[in-house]
Amino acid sequence: MLERALPTTTPRRRTLAVGLIGPGRVGSALLTQLRAAQGRLAAGGLELKLCGVAASKRMWLDCDDPELNYRCDRAQTWRPTDLQQFAAHVRGDDHRHALLIDCSANDFVASHYADWLAEGVHVVTPNKLAGSGPLQRWEAIRAACRAGMRFRYEATVCAGLPVVQTLRDLLDTGDELLAVDGMFSGTLAWLCNRHDGSQPFSTLVREAHALSYTEPDPRDDLSGMDVARKLVILAREAGWALSLDDVEVQSLVPAELAALSIDDFMTQLAQLDTPMAAQLATARAQNGVLRHVASLDRQGRASVKLAVLPASHPFAHTRLTDNVVQFTTRRYHDNPLLVQGPGAGPEVTAAGVFGDLLRIAESLEARA
Incomplete structure (x- = not known):
């Protein structure tokens, strides 16, 4: 008797362009976690593409690194940090899904969230200054999400706990x-x-x-x-x-x-x-x-x-x-x-940020 082959399904392919702001303790731990998971995620249909890393004074826009490793051996071109230019680079002009991760604890960075969301960029952060800052700014962020953009901040409260x-x-x-x-x-x-x-x-x-x-x-x-x-x-x-x-x-x-x-x-x-x-x-x-x-x-x-x-x-x-x-x-x-x-600790906080990224990625439609 011949065994009937089980039907196979092709994973829904999604690509997510990612920019990281704040490569400190949490940001570095997150990059390590993303690199370790990249192969598994790709097998499940999700390709993460790191498009840039921005610190307080300088940024790197020349990554597009398949290993999600901004400390790679090849030449790096750093330039003065410009958050508007950084967000535009990650967003691109090819209608791709784009996401910015803010691992800083900087109020100036948080002040850009509503604009980034309005421009079609998802935002994930452990930065508490947006959710607890001026109420008017918080309401602007929530309003920008009504157009279908995602703003997730699980790690702002208790690191990786839900x-x-x-x-x-x-x-x-x-x-x-x-x-x-x-x-x-x-x-x-x-x-x-x-x-x-x-x-x-x-x-x-x-x-x-x-x-x-x-x-x-x-x-x-x-x-x-x-x-x-x-x-x-x-x-x-x-x-x-x-x-x-x-x-x-x-x-x-x-x-x-x-x-x-x-x-x-x-x-x-x-x-x-x-x-x-x-x-x-x-x-x-x-x-x-x-x-x-x-x-x-x-x-x-x-x-x-x-x-x-x-x-x-x-x-x-x-x-x-x-x-x-x-x-x-x-x-x-x-x-x-x-x-x-x-x-407490960089690793569990980074894991909370990673979880938010995955929840957003799961909600995305596949794009060519």
Whole structure:
């Protein structure tokens, strides 16, 4: 008896032109991940074509590198960075699908998103300054997406965790958001988990900085403003018109250290040790644990602060750099929905950006 051959399908071929802005720690990790996956993606019908890399002062438009490696051996022609020229080069004039990835933390770059989207270029970013910046700019970005362009920013909130997508799915299926609570900083989660009194808090901050868990300036984490931005991004995703000024933020940085250079701040980190030791003592006196928590409710009350939580609280059981986000909704009211996992480090952040790129690529039509 002859066996019937199973029908075969030809993968839907798609080509996506990509430009990367910000080849720092996250950007470099992303390029490594893209190179490693390129063969597998091509076999599945997706060809990624790196058309340019732009740093703060110079850019390279001569890649078109099949190995997605801007550090290749052949001659490189760098030129002064011009974001308008860079976007035009990636977009091309052949009606191709084009996507810009912004791995900078630069507000000037974020100010271009609405224009790029309006010009037919998709945008993916871990840069929090667009989603948490001026509300008018955020609305312009959303308006530009109504013409079918994609703007994805999953990695702005909890690196590679599906937090924005989870919230989007809840809302799209008719649920109603009532409150969001969470530990949104992998850096501060790691510091709280390690802060047991055996070492000065300043020693832990230096270790986190060496491990690349912190932002280049650790005050961006310790001030609580990075977490506040994430809270604003989730609020706006839910349709709430929240701004940074609406968030009550407790900073762990003494006022006298806030204006110092990074180097001077790092030399004076020991000033954090006494107040943080006192916070730990308070938590232990209450048989609780110290956690850095952000909270938002539907009345617009938003806060970011250190809190003493009971040992039975879900946030008390986090590990290492875990982020945990608790969504209280109409459906998940008595037993809120939790999303938890690692929330710091270039590799997991890059993976979140990569996931957004793939979701956009999957939605694209094949073009000749």
